[in-house]
Amino acid sequence: MAEFPSKVSTRTSSPAQGAGASVSALRPDLGFVRSRLGALMLLQLVLGLLVWALIADTPYHLYPAYGWVMFVAVFLWLVTIVFFILYLFQLHMKLYMVPWPLVLMIFNISATVLYVTAFIACSAAVDLTSLRGTRPYNQRAAASFFASLVMIAYGVSAFFSYQAWRGVGSNAATSQMAGGYA
Numbered sequence: 001m002a003e004f005p006s007k008v009s010t011r012t013s014s015p016a017q018g019a020g021a022s023v024s025a026l027r028p029d030l031g032f033v034r035s036r037l038g039a040l041m042l043l044q045l046v047l048g049l050l051v052w053a054l055i056a057d058t059p060y061h062l063y064p065a066y067g068w069v070m071f072v073a074v075f076l077w078l079v080t081i082v083f084f085i086l087y088l089f090q091l092h093m094k095l096y097m098v099p100w101p102l103v104l105m106i107f108n109i110s111a112t113v114l115y116v117t118a119f120i121a122c123s124a125a126v127d128l129t130s131l132r133g134t135r136p137y138n139q140r141a142a143a144s145f146f147a148s149l150v151m152i153a154y155g156v157s158a159f160f161s162y163q164a165w166r167g168v169g170s171n172a173a174t175s176q177m178a179g180g181y182a
Helices: 030-034 036-056 064-088 100-129 135-166 172-177
Strands: none
Touching: 030 036, 030 064, 036 064, 036 100, 036 135, 064 100, 064 135, 100 135
16 A cells, blocks of 8 residues: 655645636627627617607607607617617626526517507607697607607517527527627
């Protein structure tokens, strides 16, 4: 039998100072902005901003339909900003326990349905709430138009989110390397 060596070197080391508390610098992923998901989110942000800015510049508080349009437009605009920042800075990769493709698909489907109702409410109330040719009429009509475009953008995002959730067109390795967006 081999004897246990009489001298054993046992050194312990401590982690580098501050290594556990350091936070890596957040760097934007410009590849995300060039992706379909990033481009659609930017489009949703710009068009959503137009919808609520046009309605906010009119006396919308007098008509309940426009209160609903404002709620939908502002709420979804803010949530889209949160998702955009999460994906831009790749924070969704750090929160790996959240099923992001599923979350994004549910959000986009919900946003599409909410914008359908907002578009219908906004369009139906234009003639009832303002005189044709006046500034509020034109703003509300433009808001209806942009609401339809945002609704389509969220619908297209819902389609692509469904494909990403189902894994259509990619395998696990490429979806992990692409950061979850195409």
